[in-house]
Amino acid sequence: MPERSCPRYYDYGAIWGEIASSATRTWNPSSKSFGAAVQINSGLRSILALPWVYRLFGHILGIEANRQWFIDDVLCLRDGQKLVDVGCGPADILDRLPAVEYVGLDISDTYIQAARAKFKTRGGAKFLSGSVEDWARDPLTYEADLVLTNGVLHHVNDDDAKKILEFAYHALKENGRFVFYEPCYLIWQSGISAHFMSLDRGQNIRTEQQWKELASSIFPVVSTNIVTGVNRLGYVCMVGQCRKSTIASTSSS
Numbered sequence: 001m002p003e004r005s006c007p008r009y010y011d012y013g014a015i016w017g018e019i020a021s022s023a024t025r026t027w028n029p030s031s032k033s034f035g036a037a038v039q040i041n042s043g044l045r046s047i048l049a050l051p052w053v054y055r056l057f058g059h060i061l062g063i064e065a066n067r068q069w070f071i072d073d074v075l076c077l078r079d080g081q082k083l084v085d086v087g088c089g090p091a092d093i094l095d096r097l098p099a100v101e102y103v104g105l106d107i108s109d110t111y112i113q114a115a116r117a118k119f120k121t122r123g124g125a126k127f128l129s130g131s132v133e134d135w136a137r138d139p140l141t142y143e144a145d146l147v148l149t150n151g152v153l154h155h156v157n158d159d160d161a162k163k164i165l166e167f168a169y170h171a172l173k174e175n176g177r178f179v180f181y182e183p184c185y186l187i188w189q190s191g192i193s194a195h196f197m198s199l200d201r202g203q204n205i206r207t208e209q210q211w212k213e214l215a216s217s218i219f220p221v222v223s224t225n226i227v228t229g230v231n232r233l234g235y236v237c238m239v240g241q242c243r244k245s246t247i248a249s250t251s252s253s
Protein backbone atom coordinates (compact mmCIF):
# COMPACT_ATOMS: atom_id res chain seq x y z
CA MET A 1 0.00 0.00 0.00
CA PRO A 2 1.47 3.43 -0.88
CA GLU A 3 2.51 5.53 2.07
CA ARG A 4 0.13 8.41 2.74
CA SER A 5 1.09 11.84 3.89
CA CYS A 6 -0.93 12.74 6.95
CA PRO A 7 -2.35 16.26 7.22
CA ARG A 8 -1.55 17.62 10.68
CA TYR A 9 -3.46 20.86 10.46
CA TYR A 10 -7.13 21.46 9.83
CA ASP A 11 -8.97 24.34 8.25
CA TYR A 12 -10.37 26.09 11.32
CA GLY A 13 -12.09 28.71 9.15
CA ALA A 14 -14.11 26.10 7.28
CA ILE A 15 -14.88 24.18 10.45
CA TRP A 16 -16.03 27.31 12.27
CA GLY A 17 -18.14 28.41 9.28
CA GLU A 18 -19.98 25.12 9.29
CA ILE A 19 -20.61 25.32 13.03
CA ALA A 20 -21.87 28.91 12.79
CA SER A 21 -24.22 28.26 9.88
CA SER A 22 -26.00 25.39 11.64
CA ALA A 23 -26.11 26.86 15.12
CA THR A 24 -29.57 27.51 16.45
CA ARG A 25 -29.23 27.08 20.18
CA THR A 26 -26.81 27.11 23.02
CA TRP A 27 -25.97 24.04 25.01
CA ASN A 28 -26.00 24.32 28.76
CA PRO A 29 -23.83 21.59 30.26
CA SER A 30 -25.31 22.14 33.70
CA SER A 31 -28.66 20.92 32.33
CA LYS A 32 -27.15 17.45 31.81
CA SER A 33 -25.67 15.31 34.54
CA PHE A 34 -22.36 13.96 33.34
CA GLY A 35 -20.96 10.85 34.92
CA ALA A 36 -24.17 9.49 36.42
CA ALA A 37 -25.57 7.14 33.80
CA VAL A 38 -23.10 5.13 31.77
CA GLN A 39 -24.80 3.44 28.84
CA ILE A 40 -28.47 2.93 28.05
CA ASN A 41 -29.06 -0.71 27.13
CA SER A 42 -32.81 -0.83 27.47
CA GLY A 43 -35.74 -0.33 25.07
CA LEU A 44 -35.01 0.20 21.38
CA ARG A 45 -31.33 0.84 22.07
CA SER A 46 -30.89 -2.70 23.46
CA ILE A 47 -30.99 -4.16 19.95
CA LEU A 48 -27.79 -2.26 19.10
CA ALA A 49 -25.99 -4.86 21.21
CA LEU A 50 -26.57 -7.25 18.28
CA PRO A 51 -23.56 -6.84 15.96
CA TRP A 52 -25.61 -7.01 12.74
CA VAL A 53 -28.08 -4.39 14.00
CA TYR A 54 -25.17 -2.16 15.07
CA ARG A 55 -23.65 -2.47 11.56
CA LEU A 56 -26.97 -1.81 9.84
CA PHE A 57 -27.59 1.23 12.03
CA GLY A 58 -24.19 2.62 11.01
CA HIS A 59 -25.11 2.23 7.32
CA ILE A 60 -28.48 3.92 7.87
CA LEU A 61 -26.79 6.85 9.61
CA GLY A 62 -24.40 7.19 6.68
CA ILE A 63 -21.14 7.03 8.62
CA GLU A 64 -19.05 5.50 5.83
CA ALA A 65 -17.60 8.68 4.27
CA ASN A 66 -16.71 10.06 7.67
CA ARG A 67 -15.10 6.78 8.75
CA GLN A 68 -12.93 6.75 5.61
CA TRP A 69 -11.85 10.35 6.22
CA PHE A 70 -11.00 9.49 9.83
CA ILE A 71 -8.87 6.53 8.75
CA ASP A 72 -7.08 8.38 5.94
CA ASP A 73 -6.53 11.81 7.47
CA VAL A 74 -6.44 11.20 11.21
CA LEU A 75 -5.24 7.66 11.90
CA CYS A 76 -2.73 7.64 9.00
CA LEU A 77 -1.64 4.08 9.76
CA ARG A 78 1.06 2.28 7.81
CA ASP A 79 1.67 -1.41 7.14
CA GLY A 80 3.28 -3.13 10.11
CA GLN A 81 2.23 -0.57 12.73
CA LYS A 82 0.45 -1.78 15.83
CA LEU A 83 -3.06 -0.49 16.58
CA VAL A 84 -4.80 -1.20 19.90
CA ASP A 85 -8.50 -0.41 19.44
CA VAL A 86 -10.23 -0.06 22.82
CA GLY A 87 -14.00 -0.58 22.56
CA CYS A 88 -13.63 -1.95 19.04
CA GLY A 89 -17.23 -3.26 18.82
CA PRO A 90 -17.50 -5.71 15.88
CA ALA A 91 -14.22 -4.17 14.58
CA ASP A 92 -15.61 -3.09 11.22
CA ILE A 93 -12.85 -0.51 10.92
CA LEU A 94 -10.48 -3.37 10.13
CA ASP A 95 -12.00 -3.76 6.65
CA ARG A 96 -10.47 -0.42 5.69
CA LEU A 97 -7.07 -0.57 7.38
CA PRO A 98 -3.70 -1.37 5.81
CA ALA A 99 -1.76 -4.44 7.01
CA VAL A 100 -1.48 -3.32 10.63
CA GLU A 101 -1.06 -5.52 13.67
CA TYR A 102 -4.52 -5.08 15.19
CA VAL A 103 -5.60 -5.75 18.77
CA GLY A 104 -9.33 -5.21 19.30
CA LEU A 105 -10.63 -4.94 22.86
CA ASP A 106 -14.21 -4.69 24.06
CA ILE A 107 -16.21 -5.36 27.21
CA SER A 108 -18.90 -6.97 25.06
CA ASP A 109 -18.15 -10.62 24.41
CA THR A 110 -20.89 -10.64 21.75
CA TYR A 111 -19.10 -7.97 19.72
CA ILE A 112 -15.74 -9.72 20.17
CA GLN A 113 -17.18 -13.06 18.98
CA ALA A 114 -18.63 -11.30 15.92
CA ALA A 115 -15.25 -9.69 15.17
CA ARG A 116 -13.44 -13.03 15.51
CA ALA A 117 -15.93 -14.70 13.19
CA LYS A 118 -15.68 -11.97 10.55
CA PHE A 119 -11.88 -11.65 10.57
CA LYS A 120 -10.79 -15.22 11.28
CA THR A 121 -8.75 -15.40 8.08
CA ARG A 122 -7.10 -12.00 8.47
CA GLY A 123 -3.53 -12.28 9.67
CA GLY A 124 -2.29 -10.06 12.47
CA ALA A 125 -5.65 -9.47 14.14
CA LYS A 126 -6.42 -10.44 17.74
CA PHE A 127 -9.56 -9.77 19.74
CA LEU A 128 -9.98 -9.81 23.50
CA SER A 129 -13.03 -9.28 25.66
CA GLY A 130 -12.76 -8.42 29.34
CA SER A 131 -11.87 -5.20 31.09
CA VAL A 132 -9.14 -2.62 31.04
CA GLU A 133 -7.50 -4.27 34.07
CA ASP A 134 -7.21 -7.60 32.17
CA TRP A 135 -5.89 -5.94 29.02
CA ALA A 136 -3.25 -3.95 30.91
CA ARG A 137 -1.64 -7.24 31.97
CA ASP A 138 -1.68 -8.77 28.48
CA PRO A 139 1.58 -8.31 26.51
CA LEU A 140 -0.49 -8.31 23.31
CA THR A 141 -1.43 -4.72 24.13
CA TYR A 142 2.13 -3.47 24.74
CA GLU A 143 4.23 -1.20 22.52
CA ALA A 144 1.42 0.20 20.38
CA ASP A 145 2.05 2.83 17.72
CA LEU A 146 -1.54 3.97 18.06
CA VAL A 147 -4.21 3.42 20.70
CA LEU A 148 -7.72 4.33 19.58
CA THR A 149 -11.06 4.87 21.26
CA ASN A 150 -13.69 5.54 18.62
CA GLY A 151 -17.07 6.34 20.17
CA VAL A 152 -16.25 4.66 23.47
CA LEU A 153 -15.40 7.21 26.15
CA HIS A 154 -18.88 8.77 26.02
CA HIS A 155 -20.18 5.40 27.25
CA VAL A 156 -18.25 5.62 30.52
CA ASN A 157 -18.05 7.98 33.48
CA ASP A 158 -14.97 10.06 34.26
CA ASP A 159 -13.37 7.45 36.55
CA ASP A 160 -13.64 4.69 33.95
CA ALA A 161 -12.59 7.03 31.16
CA LYS A 162 -9.43 7.88 33.11
CA LYS A 163 -8.70 4.16 33.53
CA ILE A 164 -8.93 3.73 29.75
CA LEU A 165 -6.69 6.77 29.19
CA GLU A 166 -4.14 5.41 31.68
CA PHE A 167 -4.25 2.07 29.92
CA ALA A 168 -3.66 3.86 26.60
CA TYR A 169 -0.74 5.82 28.05
CA HIS A 170 1.01 2.65 29.22
CA ALA A 171 0.19 0.65 26.08
CA LEU A 172 1.84 3.24 23.82
CA LYS A 173 5.41 3.28 22.60
CA GLU A 174 7.28 6.40 23.73
CA ASN A 175 6.51 8.15 20.43
CA GLY A 176 3.06 6.59 20.01
CA ARG A 177 -0.22 8.43 19.67
CA PHE A 178 -3.56 8.08 21.45
CA VAL A 179 -6.54 9.14 19.34
CA PHE A 180 -10.08 9.54 20.62
CA TYR A 181 -13.11 10.36 18.50
CA GLU A 182 -16.21 11.15 20.52
CA PRO A 183 -19.49 13.08 20.32
CA CYS A 184 -19.06 16.55 21.75
CA TYR A 185 -21.49 19.28 22.79
CA LEU A 186 -20.69 22.78 21.60
CA ILE A 187 -21.61 25.91 23.54
CA TRP A 188 -23.73 26.90 20.52
CA GLN A 189 -25.19 24.07 18.52
CA SER A 190 -28.17 23.07 16.38
CA GLY A 191 -31.05 22.03 18.64
CA ILE A 192 -31.79 19.00 16.45
CA SER A 193 -28.18 17.88 16.62
CA ALA A 194 -28.05 18.28 20.41
CA HIS A 195 -31.38 16.46 20.76
CA PHE A 196 -30.27 13.40 18.77
CA MET A 197 -26.96 13.31 20.62
CA SER A 198 -28.80 13.36 23.95
CA LEU A 199 -30.58 10.13 22.90
CA ASP A 200 -27.27 8.28 22.37
CA ARG A 201 -26.68 4.98 24.20
CA GLY A 202 -23.62 6.62 25.70
CA GLN A 203 -24.82 9.04 28.37
CA ASN A 204 -21.49 10.77 29.02
CA ILE A 205 -21.18 13.06 26.02
CA ARG A 206 -18.99 15.90 27.23
CA THR A 207 -18.42 19.49 26.15
CA GLU A 208 -15.28 20.55 24.27
CA GLN A 209 -13.78 21.84 27.50
CA GLN A 210 -14.64 18.68 29.43
CA TRP A 211 -13.05 16.44 26.79
CA LYS A 212 -9.90 18.55 26.84
CA GLU A 213 -9.68 18.44 30.63
CA LEU A 214 -10.26 14.70 30.70
CA ALA A 215 -7.53 13.96 28.15
CA SER A 216 -5.12 16.42 29.77
CA SER A 217 -5.56 14.74 33.15
CA ILE A 218 -3.48 11.81 31.81
CA PHE A 219 -1.62 13.04 28.70
CA PRO A 220 0.74 16.03 28.81
CA VAL A 221 0.30 16.76 25.09
CA VAL A 222 -3.27 17.04 23.78
CA SER A 223 -4.58 18.62 20.60
CA THR A 224 -8.22 18.65 19.54
CA ASN A 225 -10.40 19.44 16.54
CA ILE A 226 -14.16 19.67 16.13
CA VAL A 227 -15.90 17.74 13.34
CA THR A 228 -19.47 18.59 12.31
CA GLY A 229 -22.05 16.68 10.23
CA VAL A 230 -20.54 13.34 11.21
CA ASN A 231 -23.74 11.42 10.41
CA ARG A 232 -27.31 11.94 9.23
CA LEU A 233 -28.36 12.91 12.76
CA GLY A 234 -26.02 15.90 12.67
CA TYR A 235 -23.61 14.66 15.31
CA VAL A 236 -20.75 16.92 16.34
CA CYS A 237 -17.59 15.09 17.39
CA MET A 238 -14.18 15.85 18.77
CA VAL A 239 -10.97 14.30 17.50
CA GLY A 240 -8.36 14.28 20.24
CA GLN A 241 -4.73 13.41 19.61
CA CYS A 242 -2.55 12.79 22.64
CA ARG A 243 1.11 12.05 23.19
CA LYS A 244 3.38 11.28 26.10
CA SER A 245 5.69 14.20 25.40
CA THR A 246 6.35 17.03 22.97
CA ILE A 247 9.78 15.61 22.15
CA ALA A 248 8.22 12.29 21.15
CA SER A 249 5.58 14.02 19.01
CA THR A 250 8.15 15.99 17.00
CA SER A 251 10.60 13.12 16.61
CA SER A 252 8.06 10.53 15.39
CA SER A 253 7.22 10.06 11.72
Ligand SMILES: C[S@@+](CC[C@H](N)C(=O)[O-])C[C@H]1O[C@@H](n2cnc3c(N)ncnc32)[C@H](O)[C@@H]1O
Pocket residue numbers: 086087088089090091092105106107108111131132149150151152155156160
Ligand atom coordinates in the same frame (compact mmCIF):
# COMPACT_ATOMS: atom_id res chain seq x y z
C1 LIG B 1 -20.48 3.09 19.83
S1 LIG B 1 -19.63 1.58 20.05
C2 LIG B 1 -18.15 1.90 19.10
C3 LIG B 1 -17.57 0.65 18.51
C4 LIG B 1 -16.39 0.86 17.56
N1 LIG B 1 -15.30 1.57 18.19
C5 LIG B 1 -16.82 1.54 16.29
O1 LIG B 1 -16.25 2.58 15.96
O2 LIG B 1 -17.71 1.03 15.60
C6 LIG B 1 -19.03 1.68 21.72
C7 LIG B 1 -18.26 0.44 22.14
O3 LIG B 1 -17.64 0.68 23.40
C8 LIG B 1 -17.71 -0.51 24.14
N2 LIG B 1 -17.49 -0.18 25.55
C9 LIG B 1 -18.31 0.45 26.40
N3 LIG B 1 -17.73 0.58 27.62
C10 LIG B 1 -16.49 0.05 27.50
C11 LIG B 1 -15.39 -0.11 28.41
N4 LIG B 1 -15.45 0.31 29.68
N5 LIG B 1 -14.27 -0.72 27.97
C12 LIG B 1 -14.19 -1.14 26.69
N6 LIG B 1 -15.19 -1.03 25.78
C13 LIG B 1 -16.33 -0.43 26.19
C14 LIG B 1 -19.08 -1.08 23.81
O4 LIG B 1 -19.20 -2.43 24.12
C15 LIG B 1 -19.15 -0.80 22.33
O5 LIG B 1 -18.61 -1.83 21.56
